[in-house]
Amino acid sequence: MTTAPVLEGRNLTKYFWVKQGRGLLARKSPVHAVDNVSVSLDARKVTAFVGESGAGKTTVARILAEITKPDKGTVLLDGKPVQAGRPRSYAKQVQMVFQDPFASLNPVHRVRHDLERPLKIHHLVNGNTDKAVDDLLERVALKPPRQFADKFPHELSGGQRQRVAIARALAVKPRVLIADEPVSMLDVSIRLGVLNLLADLRDREKLAILYITHDIASARYLADTIVVMYAGQLVEAAPSVELTDRPAHPYTQLLLSAAPDPDRAQPPVLAGIGAPPSLLAPPTGCRFHPRCPHVMEVCRHKAPPSIAVSPDHIAACWLHVDPAERQASENGVLATGPLEPEKSKR
Amino acid sequence: MTIDSTTLTQVPVTLERARVLRIPRSPKVIAGLVILGVFSVVAIIGRWITPYSPNATDTQNWVQHVLVPGTGGDSGFPASYYPLPLGPSAAHWLGTTVFAQDAWSQLLASTQATMFVGLLAAAIATVLSIIFGVTAGYIGGATDEGLSLVANVSLAIPGLPLLIVLADYVPSAGSSLVLVAAIIAVTTWAYTARTLRAQTLSLRNRDFVEASRVSGEGPLRIIGVEILPNLIPIVAASFLFTSLTAIYAYVAISFLGLAGSPTGSPPGLWNWGEMLREGFANNAVRGGWWWWWAPPGICVALLGTGLALVNFGIDEFINPRLRTSGLTARAARKAGAHVSTTLGLTPVMRGAATVPNTTPSTADAVLEIRGLSVDYGYGDQAVHAVRDCDLVLRRGRVLGLAGESGSGKTTLALAAIRLLRAPAVITEGQVLFHSKPFTRDNPKETIDMLAAGPHRLREIRWSEIAVVLQSSLNALNPVTTIGAQFDDLLRAHRPRMSRDERYTRGVELLDMVGMNGDRLRSYPHELSGGMRQRAMIAMALALEPQVMVLDEPTTALDVVTQREILEELMGLRDRLGFAALFITHDLSLLVEFADDIAVMYAGRLMERAPANSLFRAPRLPYTHGLLHCFPPMHGKRVPMAGIPGSPPDLRDLPSGCAFHPRCKWALDQCKHDVPVLGSIPGPNREVACWLHRNGATPPAELSLAEPGDVMRERLSQVNIQ
Secondary structure, three states: OOOOOOEEEEEEEEEEEEEEOOHHHOEEEEEEEEEEEEEEEOOOEEEEEEOOOOOOHHHHHHHHOOOOOOOEEEEEEOOEEOOOOOOHHHHHHEEEEOOOOOOOOOOOOOHHHHHHHHHHHOOOOOOOHHHHHHHHHHHOOOOOHHHHHOOOHHHOOHHHHHHHHHHHHHOOOOOEEEEEOOOOOOOHHHHHHHHHHHHHHHHHHOOEEEEEEOOHHHHHHHOOEEEEEEOOEEEEEEEHHHHHHOOOOHHHHHHHHHOOOOOOOOOOOOOOOOOOOOOOOOOOOOOOOOOOOOOOHHHHHOOOOEEEEEOOEEEEOHHHOOHHHHHHHHHHHOOOOOOOOOOOOO | OOOOOOOOOHHHHHHHHHHHHOOOOOHHHHHHHHHHHHHHHHHHHHHHOOOOOOOOOOOOOOOOEEEOOOOOHHHOOOOOEEEOOOOOOOOOOOOEOOOOOEHHHHHHHHHHHHHHHHHHHHHHHHHHHHHHHHHHHHHOHHHHHHHHHHHHHHHHOOHHHHHHHHHHHOOOHHHOHHHHHHHHHHHHHHHHHHHHHHHHHHHHOOHHHHHHHHOOOOHHHHHHHHHHHHHHHHHHHHHHHHHHHHHHHHHHHHHOOOOOOOOOOOOOOOOHHHHHHHHHHOOOOOOOOHHHHHHHHHHHHHHHHHHHHHHHHHHHHHOHHHHHHHHHHHHHHHHOEEOOOOOOOOOEEOOOOOOOOOOOOOOOEEEEEEEEEEEEOOHHHOEEEEEEEEEEEEOOOEEEEEOOOOOOHHHHHHHHOOOOOOOEEEEEEEEEEEEOOOOOOOOOEEEEOOOOOHHHHHHHEOOOEEEEOOOHHHHOOOOOOHHHHHHHHHHHHOOOOOHHHHHHHHHHHHHHOOOOHHHHHOOHHHOOHHHHHHHHHHHHHOOOOOEEEEEOOOOOOOHHHHHHHHHHHHHHHHHHOOEEEEEEOOHHHHHHHOOEEEEEEOOEEEEEEEHHHHHHOOOOHHHHHHHOOOOOOOOOOOOOOOOOOOOOOHHHOOOOOOOHHHOOOOOOHHHOOOOOOEEOOOOOOEEOOHHHOOOOOOOHHHOOOOOOOOOOOOHHHOOOO
16 A cells, blocks of 8 residues: 555446336436445556446446546546546556457457557557567467467457457556456356466556456455445455455355355355345445345444455445444434344354 | 356357358359349440440331321321331341330440449448448437438438439439439438448447547547448448349339430430330330330349349348358258258257167166267368267256367257257267156156157157256247246146146246246346246246256356355255256356266367266366366465466367367377277266376376265255345
8 A cells, every 4th residue: 555556436426327117207217336436456456346247347447447437436547537538648548358359359350450559549659560569469478479460350269369358458558457357258268367467467567457357266366455346336345365265244255155166065155145236226224234144223224334344454334333333323313222233243 | 247158159150250251152142243244244335335326217127107196197297107116136136116226225325324323323322321320320329319310201201202303303413324323312321321320339339349449549440440341241232222222213213204315415325214214105015016115124123133132142141040041951951961840950860870779877867868979060061069978867966067168068968959950960879868757658768869759859848858048038038927938838738737727836936946926927027137047947847857957057147146046956956856967167166066077178078977076086187177277265375377278179179189289298199099988996987088098197186086975065955044
């Protein structure tokens, strides 16, 4: 925490408006896709966003990449607010890799085109483009580069395509790389190769990487920090080993118990079955409360504050609030007497 | 969120490649191109190779006079005479007109203007539609609504009347071909514009467009370089279609006399519509002078046919499904496969199914696959997706089938129950279904799945062997409720059940998979992905099948839902006693949920073992590598390498063992000889690997001790809070 973050999102909020009902009676209601999420990315660090589908991970990524405009909140690059409209100078600093390598490369163009365009747009080469393209391909371990530059996407395997997509993002020498589920469409046996490439880029090129995934095991493997999202909100953030070994939020605990783990001796106990809520009408208070095994009265009415469970480990959960303080907030909300708070975890 | 590309990717990929490389060379397209070629040549040189000038009167062959209508007799005008049109002769190949002009020369000279106007109009219309359609689609919002409104209004106005009014209203229209073409274009562009707008809308949000936006590309270049090239097949198809429409339109307005006269200014611009008009105005039909009016009519029809034929080719190019449907049945018959006319039956190569030995190999076998090989395509083009696979599914057990995309796991399972369609074809092997008694007179029955006819298979499917696929939204009918779909199913297979009984059964089934009975009233789109998959499982269980084929049943779901559903499924397995074939790419999941696991690589079964043995002590280098591809959830983080290289291309497999290029222990023998699945020491263990043959000493990693007799905790004991 000594260095200032490269890219920062503060209090990001995004609603998507959907039509409900038909004809003249149709009205638009907001889907609370992302609610008041703050995130900061540091150079030489991989931050992982973990959550189920619909948790808002991708929306945060798209806001940070300036593809989607937030309804509230600001994106700061090196501490300065970014001007709207995705200026080229921003494109040069912040790049993105998409989930599906079969969709993110234009089928009609050769690999060379994909890598040349960013170089030309940002005037990064004069003269020897071939050399620059070769260098890029080598940086993502596509060797020999000459063999790959003139191929069409359909001539490459999924892993090779994803490497090309990463090379395209690296072409402008960005400082931030946003990777939205970069390995989930790839075959199991080649996922580690791409993850290792990202780790390597973090160390060698000092990139700040945002790694978005639903696979908490891969987040633990790659990331320095893991941030868990649930129903559009942040629920927990901590260094990755700390988070997976000592999860503080009941949702994180549920997520970890559900993840496939052949090493498990006992079948896991799933605490909090059910599905994420509809984001058209998110639950009041803590959004996880309808599923939470430790739910208390206060959880139903008041959104939990973010509590530092230990240094660097933050959880948004009433369980970690000092009971007296909790009582106080509860009384502030409720006229009726508080229920007996349940025993905290395990 | 994971949408794994495992299922059946091989065939579409091949088609995709074929698409990029060439337009199909079908007889239709060739015929169309020949017709267009001939007309184009005539259009270019026709005016200069006419034997006579199209306007010249042949005075030498002026034989007989015909009274010009409305002259002589009572009309008050002095009688005036035309020459009698002459039939075809050596001097006049297509005879002469009533003005003693050469019809063949007129036909040749007419081609140019007709095609010129047609193509020019189509070009203008295409440019207009690209500008309107692509701009509207790309920019979206108010611009889109405005431009779409213009297009829709012009679509709503009937084309020909508008054309007639315009052609008549613009005073100098007749004098300029370009003006005529422009008028036609204005009346025909909107249809294409709508198509292009729709396509652009879908391309606009594709990842590759987004990616170039992220890299800082400007909108003009994105439209021109990223989007337009992807629209070329559609643009080409609509260009041809518009040409056809434009030619018809031009002929029509010429026939009505609105497109200028060949004798007016500029002179000599004959076209087919003009020829028809002159013929009809001068009694050509009543006079029986077919050589005058029939040839231009035939030319219009022929040119139209040519354009339409080439358009078919482009359609097939855009939509490869049109192509496979016609070709494969023929190719299959030629290659010697039994092709059933019933849809949804995997064809079997003649002579593939030898008279099977129907004795079950173990007493509790329920589905037995022996030496099954499945190809996609026939002859030289064939891709061997599954080769020589043996599997025995035992009653009440879960057999996991693991492998990466293209390993053939889905192909193997679906071919065994004959669910794959052509061009998949079973080339070898046996599949036996040892059913429990399902007719009263027969205590136990063995059905040869490869010899069974459509009727027999229909009887077995669903009621005895049910399938749950990955995409439940596609498997459920979107327009009826879940309840109606249960009702249909039960009515078809259990005709004696009453309406109330069917309803009760529906509620019971939903309850079984942890859903409220109220959900019978829901439509599929009202359910979440997990709920839909539960409903699918309930439906699969409705007839109490003996075998469940689960093809990546939870891959599209979140981890929490995935675990809930799998735990429920395993609980039901314990209660109902069905056997399950569980196909997935996620080996770590199988280790937790399957009794036995079979690992496939490049179409072959490579290792088979009880789940725990396979996980604790893998014998195959590939399995070992795969198990080290899942980062652990506990302990210190250590760098892991995965498996080097990538899964092989089935069309170009490495020699010998298909895994040898990625194997760090590969022997010389592995490069030349294909290893076969064979027993090795241990409980029910088999492996196809040279490292375990011929007395070789396998590396330490592949000879770990068997994990003892620790009974794995059954998942039925799981307690869900």
